[in-house]
Amino acid sequence: MSQHWLLSSAVRDLSIMDIADMSEEDAFKFFCEVRWGNQTTQSCLSCGAIDQHFFRASRRQWRCKHCDAYFSVTTKTVWADRKLSFKKLLLMLFVFTSSPNGISASSLSRKLGVAYKTAWIFCHKLREALMRTEDKALMSGEVHVDGGHFGGKPRSGQFRNKAKPEAIAEKIKLGKSQGAKRSKISRANFERKKRNRRIVMVVRQVTPGLGGVRTRCFLAKAEDDSAARFIAQNYIEKGALVRTDECPAYSMFSSRFIHETVEHSKEYSTIDGVNNNQAESFFSRLRRSEYGTFHRMMARYMLDYCNEMTWREDHRRTTEGFRFTDALRRSLIVGYSRWWRCYGEGVRRGSELLFNENK
Ligand SMILES: [Zn+2]
Known part of the structure; x- marks a missing residue:
């Protein structure tokens, strides 16, 4: 191995x-190197002239030789x-x-x-x-698409109120049904839970053997036709191979792309290897970040976190430097x-x- x-x-x-x-001083030079590609010349931020401008060492600023404007390495960043x-x-x-x-x-x-x-x-x-x-070029080849629920409160498991034996005996005596009632969530509580939840839609270009190579995402309020249309128009090249789950919103993909689906209620990958697991694996890692690192993603800033994670996904095999x-x-x-x-x-x-x- x-x-x-x-x-x-x-x-x-x-x-x-x-x-x-x-x-x-070294850190300052590092900034200059990354911004202008070298430590000797700078590009003026007012007139664009690339030159060895006059340096004011005390303030770490330059004065342009051509237009007299002052700028520093962090101006307009x-x-x-x-x-x-x-x-x-x-x-x-x-x-x-x-x-x-x-x-x-x-x-x-x-x-x-x-x-x-x-x-x-x-x-x-x-x-x-x-x-x-972010690189906004259309994706081609094999593309995995999916939507995942994030934000708000985690979904709690369904449970039944456990009835006491005496209560059951009482019910039998009175001739009533024995079944304990499932605890119901009130409409108001349900709305409150839903308010901060969003659907993260992810589109991933996949290269066999390498996994996901390019990842982009956006936020939607529902995984519906309008979100699917938005993906079709802005994210994927016509004729690409698109793999999704069985969600009906994606049915429109077959008119533009080669569309293959996997029924998640039955299996995660068909016998022919059709799956959208690269989209699922992105969600798995985003979920870990949400629960384990950020703890809370406000709907207002959720896309910022998601985009950070797409960047981390796409650069997972690059070096620290x-x-x-x-x-x-x-x-x-x-x-x-x-x-x-x-x-x-x-x-x-x-x-x-x-x-x-x-x-
Ligand atoms: Zn200038």
């Missing part, structure tokens, strides 16, 4: 020790107006990218000695960068944070990101 990827030495090309050994040191940002980033099931803001705040709100905004700015730089640099690069090219800038001053993203409204 070959060695597991995560146990091999190739994956350990960067560790938290490497970052701990960096000085603030999600880290604009940062108060954290470069080294601390890198340390937090490493903890974020190297945790396989994600990391909660409270855990990150204790590990790095920053306030909870700082850690929460840090994580969400990164999630925003990952979401807004690659993941670290990839996340940092995305956070430096995405522009200002749309959703988390001025969060501390009370600016909030107004609505949740449901598919028919925002994507």
Whole structure:
């Protein structure tokens, strides 16, 4: 049996020790390297001129040789107006990218000695960068599609109230039915449980032998025709092989794709190997993150968490250094944070990101 990827030495090309050994100057240079590809030239953020601009060492800022504008390495990135040191940002980033099931803001705040709100905004700015730089190309080849319920309260098992023997004897004496009544959930309670639940729709491109190679997801309120139509139009190339479960909403897929289904009430994979297990395995890991790491995913921010997990899924076989640099690069090219800038001053993203409204 070959060695597991995560146990091999190739994956350990960067560790938290490497970052701990960096000085603030090294960390700053690392940012410049990732943003501009080298440490000598910079691209002006006002006029775009690439040059060796005038450097003000005391403020770590440049003045453009052509338009006199001042800029720093974090100008027009999600880290604009940062108060954290470069080294601390890198340390937090490493903890974020190297945790396989994600990391909660409270855990990150204790590990790095920053306030909870700082850690929460840090994580969400990164999630925003990952979401807004997502590869939106249509998927082809074999694609697995499914919807899963997340958020709100976990579904509780059905149970019967256990009747006491005396109560049963009393009932027999009175000639009434013996059956204990199933406890009923009130309509109001049911609505309350349902309010925070959303359907995460996942679309995964699968390469035989490698498993899921590209993953995208969105939020819906129901696994219905409109969600299926949205997938057909925005996620998958015409003529692809699409595998789903027997949910009737997907019946429209057969007009556009080669559509194969597996009946989950009977089996998880047909005798010919038709299954949508790559979609299911994504849900399994998202579920573990929800229960074990995040503990709660508000409907308003659920898509951010889901997108983070798609990124983790798609980069599961890359090295620590690659993941670290990839996340940092995305956070430096995405522009200002749309959703988390001025969060501390009370600016909030107004609505949740449901598919028919925002994507
Ligand atoms: Zn300029």
